[in-house]
Amino acid sequence: DIEMTQSPSSLSASVGDRVTIRCRASQTIENFLNWYQQKPGRAPKLLIYTASHLESGAPSRFSGSGSQTDFTLTISSLQPEDFATYYCQQSHSSFTFGPGTTVDLK
Amino acid sequence: QITLKESGPTLVKPTQTLTLTCTFSGFSLTTAGVGVGWIRQPPGKALEWLTVIYWDDDKRYNPSLKNRLTITKDTSKSQVVLTMTNVDPVDTATYYCARVPPAYGISAFDSWGQGTRVTVSS
DSSP states (O other), X not given: OOOEEEEOSEEEEOTTOXXXXXXXXXXXXXXXXXXXXXXXXXXXXXXXXXXXXXXXXXXTTEEEEEETTEEEEEESSOOGXXXXXXXXXXXXXXXXXXXXXXXXXX | OOEEEEXXXXXXXXXXXXXXXXXXXXXXXXXXXXXXXXXXXXXXXXXXXXXXXXXXXXXXXXXXXXXXXXXXXXXXXXXXEEEEOSOOGGGOEEEEEEEEOSSXXXXXXXXXOOOEEEEEOO
8 A cells, every 4th residue: 555644744834935845655656646725624626636737727826746756745925825734645556645734824 | 517415324323334425417427537536534634535436337445444335336317326334433524525537647536525524423
């Protein structure tokens, strides 16, 4: 089974900050890595698929990079609506979600 | 417009079988590449993928729950049904269904239902 880890588990940031979240797979997953955003009480939303492709409708301040086992989600300039929990997910071998990273207000 | 909606009991007793239905519109489970999956989230915890069924009836299960899960589809009704046997209080969670799009190379959940909360308690 492929296990996913994320770091940090939480972070505090201010509006306008550049934010980076890391995701690591326990074995190579090529570029089969997706990122989701979830706000309290809401269903997750797909942000990035296959490591670096921006989902239609997702703001361009979100970007993804990486391959094999190490991946990054970057928010170039944090906006008030970006305070949420972010999950990575591998889709190389079925699916596995990471434990999540919560971004809150500093 | 793509929509998915989960339905089923809100309260289930331990050892019983839980059956949840995902009713969707705006796409067909007969389209090549399309899938519908189930994901759950215990209160205050992370997302956990459970199972997925594809247009060609290919089914995949979370290995840790494989023995307790069954997923089926009824394309004529645009429904996918999840069955979980022998439930326990640790199965208390919000259960989501979500779509895998037909686009080649995109293996992700691009549309989600609102979720349905299930409590397992005697």
